[in-house]
Amino acid sequence: MPTVRLRAAAEYPPSSQKLFEASRAWFNYDFAEPPAMSRVMAWDVEFGGPHGRAMKRAMGPGEFTRGEKEMVAAVVSGINACEY
Amino acid sequence: MAGDALWYEAAQVVGITNALNVAADTLDGLEAVDEASAPPETRALFAEIRDFYERDAIPPGFHFIARDPAYAAEVWAAMRHAFADHRLSRRLKEALAFAVSVTSRSASGAAFHLSEMRRLGVGPRGVMEIVGVTQMFSSYTKIADTLQLEPDMGGIAPEDPSPAPGGAPGEDSPLR
Numbered sequence: 379m380p381t382v383r384l385r386a387a388a389e390y391p392p393s394s395q396k397l398f399e400a401s402r403a404w405f406n407y408d409f410a411e412p413p414a415m416s417r418v419m420a421w422d423v424e425f426g427g428p429h430g431r432a433m434k435r436a437m438g439p440g441e442f443t444r445g446e447k448e449m450v451a452a453v454v455s456g457i458n459a460c461e462y
Numbered sequence: 463m464a465g466d467a468l469w470y471e472a473a474q475v476v477g478i479t480n481a482l483n484v485a486a487d488t489l490d491g492l493e494a495v496d497e498a499s500a501p502p503e504t505r506a507l508f509a510e511i512r513d514f515y516e517r518d519a520i521p522p523g524f525h526f527i528a529r530d531p532a533y534a535a536e537v538w539a540a541m542r543h544a545f546a547d548h549r550l551s552r553r554l555k556e557a558l559a560f561a562v563s564v565t566s567r568s569a570s571g572a573a574f575h576l577s578e579m580r581r582l583g584v585g586p587r588g589v590m591e592i593v594g595v596t597q598m599f600s601s602y603t604k605i606a607d608t609l610q611l612e613p614d615m616g617g618i619a620p621e622d623p624s625p626a627p628g629g630a631p632g633e634d635s636p637l638r
Binding site: 379380381382384405407413414415418419429432433435436437440441442446447449450451452453454455456457458460461462 | 468469472476480550554557558561562565566584585587588591592594595596597598599600601602603604605606607608609610611612613614615618
């Protein structure tokens with residue numbers, strides 16, 4: 379069980395709604411609620427904004443495709459024993 | 463990256479990479495094999511590994527586990543299969559192994575697989591892409607773990623209904 383209460387998207391200010399829209403576009407998936415991690419990162423946009431942009435830059439296509447990078451991300455998550 | 467076969471291949475790379483890194487980074491108490499005085503089967507194994515990598519270096523862990531040549535040969539057979547070009551390219555597999563090594567703080571593994579990535583044509587930008595993904599997901603995972611978030615994105619990818627390799631759906635299988 380999360381150690382914090384995850385707020386519904388509707389509880390966030392308009393500035394955070396932009397992050398949720400970006401998250402929906404990134405995953406190309408119509409979530410009923412933004413993923414928990416998106417809502418966590420939207421809690422403080424001064425952290426979540428640059429962190430998200432760094433992630434987007436790292437994950438964008440380059441020498442490796444986005445699909446290949448998603449596999450790298452899954453592997454890193456596995457080594458870190460992160461269930462999320 | 464659709465289909466389970468790709469993920470089985472990736473998991474093999476992760477597992478065998480970690481196995482070699484564990485040996486390379488923790489077995490300082492064991493004397494490394496002296497190749498010059500090693501038995502012929504050990505020298506043949508090392509030669510085969512060098513042939514696969516097309517250079518003089520071999521994954522450092524083999525210097526320790528080759529004290530039992532028969533065991534090391536089986537580990538190498540698994541590793542060679544895991545890293546060969548199949549559905550995933552050898553280039554991507556080395557990138558996965560590099561990410562595994564960085565994430566698990568294996569300096570020897572990171573150095574070996576970084577040099578393999580470069581040998582296989584990954585440029586400075588590509589290396590930084592893998593570093594960036596590794597670093598960002600090392601951040602995301604710790605944030606998620608600190609807050610004990612529960613998985614909520616499993617529905618994005620569809621299940622792969624194909625049978626196991628060599629298998630065929632049985633009479634009562636929903637796959638028939």
